[in-house]
Amino acid sequence: MKELRYPFSEEAVRALRAGEVVQVTGRVFTGRDRLHKHLAGGGACPVSLRDGALYHCGPVVVPQGEGWRVVAAGPTTSAREEPYMAEIVARHGVRLIIGKGGMGAATKAACARYGCVYLQAVGGAAALIAQRIKRVEGVSFLDTFGATEALWQLEVEAFEAVVGIDTCGRDLFDEVRAASAEALRELLARG
């Protein structure tokens, strides 16, 4: 198990290999469809994502005192952000993409080129992951995008995930997809 601490260096990220389990500690930003569209279209970002982690997640957040508390925060389907992701990695210097289900060819190429990895979090494990979120540091776009789609700035501790796409172009999801396509062909032919 490798530990990754914010800010995430290019060197640390390039040393990761698909299949490795990592624990992320420090700052993580959340973003969903509206944020990705905004950023990829050249929209301004009120915080710096450089050497940071962008988590595909729309959390359940409740007010607590002056601030907020996250009660559920599992990953959302990353494939929806494929049209925007490579552009965001290039423009904003994101080092970790966290989500579920993997991404496409453009993101894979951007990971290799700019030094970024894709991490798979456990889909649906929202309570477990929320436990790893120590603090809500801030939020942007709350009014424009709503609570679910806003950009939340979180402090996490030992957030576990698996490297799904590394900087060498290896993609675990592609491998499973290809092998299962073969198995499917056989089962369909069986009759």
Added chain:
Amino acid sequence: MNWTDLLTELIRRTTSDLPSDVEAALRTAATAEAAQSQACVLLQSLVANTGLARQQATPLCQDTGTLTFFWQVPRGTDTQALERSARAAVRSATEKGWLRRNTIDTLAGTSVDTNVAEGWPACHFEQGESPREPLGGQITAHGDVRPPDLADELQGRDGGRVSSRAAGSPERGSVEVWLMQKGGGSENMSAQYSLPDEALDAGRDLEGVRKCLLQTVWRAQGFGCAPGVLGVCIGSDRAEGFMTAKRQLLRPLCDASPVPELAALERRVLDEANRLGIGPMGMGGKTTLLGAKIAARPRLPASYFVTVAYMCWVCRRRGVRVTEGVVEWLG
């Protein structure tokens, strides 16, 4: 009876407390995977998440889903009043953080923070037949479909006030309601095929249906969080097909269709889907599907639809029955 409070509690249970048959299936699956394997570790995380959500009464998954209430009421019931209570309950559960602000005004593109809108949550009312009972074909089977060991487990965990009857003929005068929460990632993977399907080489028979179901499971990888459950309707029209398919997801994992050929197809699809190697979260493994629940309905000569409601491992469904003021929690 304060229906708003009761339904708010039903939402709390549904959103945070995974049905015990689903949890048991995840535990069994974890032991079937190789120890220390990625799949085994992932399944153990799902079980851990389940325990934590229950203990804290927080959502199992942040996508608290589309809420659908399946009601079964005696004749003469004021269904509009029950629907108002359902809406009030959703509003209150959202304020408590049991439901995410999970509703978008489709035209304006803005968040509907209360999670309440026209026809949202959905309420379906029926008289007579239990909503938990749409077993395969045109057969209506009454009685207990859950084996006794699972019933004991339910009794043990919830401390008594849980019915061991998953389905059955309702007592006269009782109101029964089941809530299903279905997340977007899984709903996006639901599908409808019109047979024959050339690309799949699927004809108008159960063999063709089998091909559609395996294809649906394969397509869901990376989208609906595996392992999943399939609710299936063969026949009917497009609209009723989806409703019937969705209702199949109310059935406990351990039951079987009372129609022998459908029961056989359920078993076969479950077995074959788990040989695809997709595994939990699409990262490889033996556990891709937890159940297949299939019903058949009549169709027009011109149509042969296969409708699949894909459900992720967070298979949220719970019910409550009220008989003369006595409350019984179901599921």
